Amino acid sequence: MKAIVYTEYGSSDVLHLREVVKPTPKEDEVLVKIHASSANAADWHLMRAEPFLARLSNGLLKPKNPRLGADVAGRVETVGRNVTQFQAGDEVFGELPLNELGSFAEYVCAHEEALALKPARLTFEQAAAVPLAAFTALQGLRDKGQIRQGQKVLINGASGGVGTFAVQIAKSFGTEVTGVCSTRNLEMVRSIGADHVIDYTQEDFTQNGQRYDLIFDAVGNRSVSEYQRILSPNGICAVAGFTSLSRLFQFMFLGGKKVGLMETAKGNKKDLLFLKELLETGKVVPVIDRAYPLSEVPEAIRYLEKGHAQGKVVITVVQNNET
Numbered sequence: 619m620k621a622i623v624y625t626e627y628g629s630s631d632v633l634h635l636r637e638v639v640k641p642t643p644k645e646d647e648v649l650v651k652i653h654a655s656s657a658n659a660a661d662w663h664l665m666r667a668e669p670f671l672a673r674l675s676n677g678l679l680k681p682k683n684p685r686l687g688a689d690v691a692g693r694v695e696t697v698g699r700n701v702t703q704f705q706a707g708d709e710v711f712g713e714l715p716l717n718e719l720g721s722f723a724e725y726v727c728a729h730e731e732a733l734a735l736k737p738a739r740l741t742f743e744q745a746a747a748v749p750l751a752a753f754t755a756l757q758g759l760r761d762k763g764q765i766r767q768g769q770k771v772l773i774n775g776a777s778g779g780v781g782t783f784a785v786q787i788a789k790s791f792g793t794e795v796t797g798v799c800s801t802r803n804l805e806m807v808r809s810i811g812a813d814h815v816i817d818y819t820q821e822d823f824t825q826n827g828q829r830y831d832l833i834f835d836a837v838g839n840r841s842v843s844e845y846q847r848i849l850s851p852n853g854i855c856a857v858a859g860f861t862s863l864s865r866l867f868q869f870m871f872l873g874g875k876k877v878g879l880m881e882t883a884k885g886n887k888k889d890l891l892f893l894k895e896l897l898e899t900g901k902v903v904p905v906i907d908r909a910y911p912l913s914e915v916p917e918a919i920r921y922l923e924k925g926h927a928q929g930k931v932v933i934t935v936v937q938n939n940e941t
């Protein structure tokens with residue numbers, strides 16, 4: 619089968635489409651014929667080994683796992699003999715664990731607990747856009763941010779892969795949402811449910827006198843003290859991203875109880891089924907910026923790395939008219 623492979627750290631130039639052995643599922647695994655995947659910041663962090671700490675888990679000098687891609691949407695081809703939840707032909711979606719990436723490929727084996735049936739109303743591309751980004755938004759808002767109905771919530775980076783899910787998930791909890799984005803994304807962020815939008819090229823949201831009960835930061839470009847100033851007395855700021863190492867250390871060590879990095883989001887069945895329900899009821903609709911074929915994963919990652927995606931960048935492995 620074909621897969622994107624990298625054997626050294628570096629820019630997108632280290633990614634190559636290669637012929638590799640098609641995997642065989644273990645007893646509790648499912649072999650999925652991948653129809654679509656999507657690109658995430660995790661892919662280029664691992665590809666570049668940035669920050670340097672990534673090398674501790676993924677190999678000091680070269681990647682231990684030569685494959686990338688976390689999000690999967692596709693059709694079950696075969697199942698291991700202990701698999702009870704799926705059968706051949708099922709349309710599924712889910713996320714591979716970060717140490718077992720490999721969905722930029724034609725096939726992948728996944729543990730049955732990592733998958734759920736794909737919502738019927740979603741295309742494979744839409745389903746592949748969801749898992750990692752939406753887990754991040756959900757776990758940031760709910761677990762770190764303790765989101766509650768009626769709160770005033772601010773999403774910084776509302777137009778990106780994670781941010782577009784954060785806006786919609788925060789709305790589904792019955793909150794009043796303000797999305798921060800640039801001029802060209804104002805309409806899109808409004809259209810996915812934000813009650814208010816702030817154009818960061820025109821207005822500094824830390825200086826306009828507003829306070830928030832919960833801030834979810836998918837950019838990581840502001841200081842701890844700026845956030846402390848605009849949080850309500852019991853407010854929480856959950857930070858998902860960071861723009862420099864000094865910001866990272868600030869969020870890790872200086873934010874106290876109110877401002878801090880969320881844990882790395884983890885895929886799990888319970889949250890996948892929770893998201894599936896939001897997708898089936900139309901409360902969350904994936905926003906897709908553009909799609910690249912498998913052979914153009916390097917271009918997709920290059921585009922994502924520029925930091926201005928409008929929603930998700932997906933990878934089409936099987937075109938709609940193929941099976």
Ligand SMILES: NC(=O)c1ccc[n+]([C@@H]2O[C@H](COP(=O)([O-])OP(=O)(O)OC[C@H]3O[C@@H](n4cnc5c(N)ncnc54)[C@H](OP(=O)(O)O)[C@@H]3O)[C@@H](O)[C@H]2O)c1
Pocket residue numbers: 658659660750751754774775776777778779780781798799800801803818836837838839857858859860880881882883884922925926927928929
């Ligand atoms: N903790 C975790 O488990 C976890 C998981 C996934 C991602 N992350 C992190 O979360 C962050 C977001 O990921 P993502 O996938 O959403 O990235 P992305 O899709 O590349 O998001 C880029 C978005 O950020 C917006 N943006 C850029 N500069 C901005 C600014 N100054 N103010 C407000 N918005 C700005 C861009 O909008 P404009 O084009 O309008 O500027 C664009 O829409 C990344 O740092 C990633 O590493 C963390």
